[in-house]
Amino acid sequence: MMHAEQTPMEAATPLLQVQGIRKxxxxxxxxxGVDFDLYPGEILGIVGESGSGKTTLLGCxxxxxxxxxxxxxxxxxxxxxxxxYNISESDRRVLLRTEWGVVHQHARDGLRMSVSAGANIGERxxxxxxxxxxxxxxAGENWxxxxxxxxxxxxxxxxxxxxxxxxxxxxxxxxxxxxxxIFMDEPTGGLxxxxxxxxxxxxxxxxxxxxxxxxxxxxxxxxxxxxxxxxMVMKQGKVVEHGLTDQVLDDPRHPYTQLxxxxxxxx
Amino acid sequence: xxxxxxxDNLCKGFxxxxxxxxxxxxLDQVSFTVGRGECVVLDGPSGSGKSxxxxxLYANYKPESGRIWVRHKNxxxxxxxxxxxxxxxxxxxxIGYVSQFLRVIPRVSTLEVVMEPARRxxxxxxxxxxxxxxxxxRLNIPERLWSLAPSTFSGxxxxxxxxxxxxxxxxxxxxxxxxxxSLDAGNREVVVDLIxxxxxxxxxxxxxxxxxxxxxxxxxxxxxxxxxxxHSIAEEIQS
Numbered sequence: 311m312m313h314a315e316q317t318p319m320e321a322a323t324p325l326l327q328v329q330g331i332r333k334x335x336x337x338x339x340x341x342x343g344v345d346f347d348l349y350p351g352e353i354l355g356i357v358g359e360s361g362s363g364k365t366t367l368l369g370c371x372x373x374x375x376x377x378x379x380x381x382x383x384x385x386x387x388x389x390x391x392x393x394x395y396n397i398s399e400s401d402r403r404v405l406l407r408t409e410w411g412v413v414h415q416h417a418r419d420g421l422r423m424s425v426s427a428g429a430n431i432g433e434r435x436x437x438x439x440x441x442x443x444x445x446x447x448x449a450g451e452n453w454x455x456x457x458x459x460x461x462x463x464x465x466x467x468x469x470x471x472x473x474x475x476x477x478x479x480x481x482x483x484x485x486x487x488x489x490x491x492i493f494m495d496e497p498t499g500g501l502x503x504x505x506x507x508x509x510x511x512x513x514x515x516x517x518x519x520x521x522x523x524x525x526x527x528x529x530x531x532x533x534x535x536x537x538x539x540x541x542m543v544m545k546q547g548k549v550v551e552h553g554l555t556d557q558v559l560d561d562p563r564h565p566y567t568q569l570x571x572x573x574x575x576x577x
Numbered sequence: 578x579x580x581x582x583x584x585d586n587l588c589k590g591f592x593x594x595x596x597x598x599x600x601x602x603x604l605d606q607v608s609f610t611v612g613r614g615e616c617v618v619l620d621g622p623s624g625s626g627k628s629x630x631x632x633x634l635y636a637n638y639k640p641e642s643g644r645i646w647v648r649h650k651n652x653x654x655x656x657x658x659x660x661x662x663x664x665x666x667x668x669x670x671x672i673g674y675v676s677q678f679l680r681v682i683p684r685v686s687t688l689e690v691v692m693e694p695a696r697r698x699x700x701x702x703x704x705x706x707x708x709x710x711x712x713x714x715r716l717n718i719p720e721r722l723w724s725l726a727p728s729t730f731s732g733x734x735x736x737x738x739x740x741x742x743x744x745x746x747x748x749x750x751x752x753x754x755x756x757x758x759s760l761d762a763g764n765r766e767v768v769v770d771l772i773x774x775x776x777x778x779x780x781x782x783x784x785x786x787x788x789x790x791x792x793x794x795x796x797x798x799x800x801x802x803x804x805x806x807x808h809s810i811a812e813e814i815q816s
Binding site: 349352507508510511514518536539540553554555556557560561563564565568569572 | 592593594595632636637638639661662664665682683684685697
């Protein structure tokens with residue numbers, strides 16, 4: 311009956327260590343002291359209403375916003391612990407092109423709208439030294455298939471794609487270099503409900519199959535419940551509650567979390 | 578610890594901050610153990626904390642104090658203080674939970690819903706599929722429904738899909754919340770068989786069963802909730 315290997319739970323090393331991040335635009339506006347560790351394969355959801363600081367936090371974590379205080383450590387593929395804001399800007403950019411991915415809420419912020427779908431996907435491969443045209447094209451076609459875009463569209467520009475397709479292309483563009491950590495900001499925001507369902511289904515499977523670690527910012531508790539293992543609830547720059555996703559949503563303890571959860575229809 | 582589950586002075590209450598700060602204590606110093614091959618039923622009137630206790634055993638609810646020790650991979654984990662990723666590991670390998678209602682995810686077929694716990698454990702697609710099909714057949718879910726998402730199924734059908742999902746992996750610990758509530762007599766039989774097989778192969782089972790007949794046929798003893806202090810009544814239930 312006991313079929314699985316009996317390996318004890320190993321003390322894994324965190325992929326990301328976030329310490330004392332602070333970036334305030336005004337009292338209560340921005341990020342006001344956030345700490346957490348993220349392990350490989352973990353999906354962390356950050357939820358809160360507009361103005362909670364969650365997008366600012368994501369910016370500080372992914373290298374696009376320099377925090378006023380605090381540090382972000384990332385353990386890279388060579389097992390080196392990088393202090394994100396102590397390495398050079400160009401080293402940060404390499405990280406973003408190779409081991410990290412960023413999926414923006416608006417696909418146009420994460421795609422090159424005037425080059426072909428194939429080029430969008432191939433660009434990151436070329437940036438890390440891919441040169442062989444045939445291989446780049448094949449990778450492009452494979453990834454389009456992975457994200458359920460007909461490979462026949464490989465030469466079309468994203469301008470000709472629907473919103474959902476643009477988002478899926480953005481995802482493919484990020485995944486092509488085999489990143490270990492993805493930052494996502496409202497990945498289904500602004501999409502029709504049926505389109506959202508399809509995208510969430512894709513994300514769910516990809517993340518599970520590829521063992522990706524994800525930091526996912528969303529205001530949508532249903533998205534958070536579906537995709538994330540852990541949840542952090544933010545209000546006015548602070549984390550008011552955090553824990554296992556279903557526990558935070560089914561047994562909320564902080565007054566704000568209780569309010570959020572009870573305000574959602576059909577949660 | 579030879580027991581599979583050891584609950585130690587568990588206290589769980591709720592404070593509804595947005596409803597006048599009303600607060601109530603549901604579990605007060607609850608302690609008990611469950612061994613391998615035992616099926617324990619939670620007894621008590623509605624509102625006495627049976628579901629609260631069951632959810633706490635899955636770490637879905639978080640108690641204020643006390644411990645829930647679970648035997649996991651030859652060691653013990655306290656679910657009350659465990660990190661989220663450790664709870665997830667325990668849920669993946671050790672504890673299965675059949676809730677009262679199936680949570681439906683759009684676009685995921687019945688077969689995939691049932692297969693998922695096995696796939697996550699690394700069991701091959703072929704093996705997972707075979708187990709899922711076998712369970713769905715036993716639970717009388719017609720084959721023509723297998724490729725459909727369960728969202729349009731009846732309550733009873735959804736519950737049977739939920740049950741299949743709970744039994745696709747041989748969990749050392751099984752938590753069952755009213756598994757036969759929406760089922761007819763024939764399907765209740767199937768579920769009783771599934772529970773007894775699991776118990777006979779050594780699973781430790783904690784369940785809530787309103788149906789007295791089902792309860793009498795699967796449970797070894799009962800734990801009664803409802804008074805301020807927990808009572809543990811070791812009832813020899815005749816099968």
